[in-house]
Amino acid sequence: MKKLIEELRSNEIGKVKEDEPLSNHTTIKVGGPAEVFIEPDSIDQLLLVMEIIQKNKVPWRVIGRGSNLLVSDEGIAGAVIKLGKGLDHLHMEDTTVRVGAGYSFIVLANAMSRKGLSGLEFAGGIPGSVGGAVYMNAGAHGSDVSKILKKARILFPDGTVQWLSHEEMEYSYRTSVLQKKRPGIVLEAVFQLAAGDKEIIMAEMKKHKAYRRDTQPVKPCCGSVFRNPLPEHAGKLIQDANLKGYSIGDAQISELHGNFIVNNGSAKAADVLALICHIKETVKERNGIDLHTEVEIVERTQE
Known part of the structure; x- marks a missing residue:
């Protein structure tokens, strides 16, 4: 990984950071570190970033403004590329x-x-x-x-x-x-x-x-957690199961809208995941419906 970082920095690829907390880059404010965090300043720089990453055979993923994203507390191995300034023309x-x-x-x-x-x-x-x-x-x-x-x-x-x-x-x-x-x-x-x-x-x-x-919370959240199992709506199913307000750790199912999980201050990704599992199990048992997440769940699988 040091070789990758050296090559990125020698090519002056925007911002390059090591072990950058992804809680700083997700709307729900949870998530462990990115092994290498890259924020290119232009499309041309991004193309060069991908060329260098592929050459070094490093796993990678892209994030934007961090909504609809739940990153595990262990973070993400490899490179995380953030698209922001320079790609906002x-x-x-x-x-x-x-x-x-x-x-x-x-x-x-x-x-x-x-x-x-x-x-x-x-x-x-x-x-x-x-x-x-x-x-x-x-x-x-x-x-x-x-x-x-x-x-x-x-x-x-x-x-x-x-x-x-x-x-x-x-x-x-x-x-x-x-x-x-x-x-x-x-x-x-x-x-x-x-x-x-x-x-x-x-x-x-x-x-x-x-x-x-x-109808939707202003506290840090990742947006709608589940896809609507049309013609049903996830928020209504969760509300009817009396789950609004239910919490695990500092993660809570919003009291305003059942399809949102909020961070009340110091929630961990593990708390949010536990709530997601509890919701899925409860709705399945009560309604026979399998809920599928809309939020993208990213776990540290590469080593």
């Missing part, structure tokens, strides 16, 4: 928007609403990055990324870069081809929006934000 041409993977999804939605562009109203309260949203087909209020994405530029593990069309992304509920068949890193995306009435768009955004504020 934004270019507009009429109603078409080309945006970097590191751009905040909420900031993008707000900016487009102020310009009178419709299509991102659903994203006004979704935390995380554009890259993460494209990767997992993030959505809310009856819409999602699949409704507006034209194409996404993807870096594949072998170093090749390719634009995937909307069809090639093979979107389904909270899923894309990048999770199922073709692992890769979202570099940037092109969204097709529509001109609309600025006041109506901003009013819709305001309504969605108010709904989230009134």
Whole structure:
């Protein structure tokens, strides 16, 4: 690993840190250290990072703004690449928007609403990055990324870069081809929006934000924990099982919304995982329904 770090630093690859606590980079504020933490300053730097990582045969993974992510207390072996500054560019041409993977999804939605562009109203309260949203087909209020994405530029593990069309992304509920068949890193995306009435768009955004504020916790959390087993909804199943407010350690099922687990201050990933298991067992026994996590659980498996 020292050879990797030396090579990264000699090539001046943005920020390179050892044993960086991932609790500093996840929205739920839990997670052990990344053996090597890399934050490249540009797409070109990211391409070089991947080349160096592959040459050194080091396991790796990518994070964005840390929502929908639960990292084990043991941390992550190998390299963790964070997409942020330097991959947060934004270019507009009429109603078409080309945006970097590191751009905040909420900031993008707000900016487009102020310009009178419709299509991102659903994203006004979704935390995380554009890259993460494209990767997992993030959505809310009856819409999602699949409704507006034209194409996404993807870096594949072998170093090749390719634009995937909307069809090639093979979107389904909270899923894309990048999770199922073709692992890769979202570099940037092109969204097709529509001109609309600025006041109506901003009013819709305001309504969605108010709904989230009134029904979802403000304490550190990782977002929705479970996928909705449609036509049922995970939050309703958890609420009906009288689990809201149930806690293990400093992790607690939100009293506002059953499908959120909050960190009351010093929760461990193990506490959150124990709550997830308890919820799954309870709902299975009570309703005969298997809940599947929407949050990505990352355990230290490589040595």
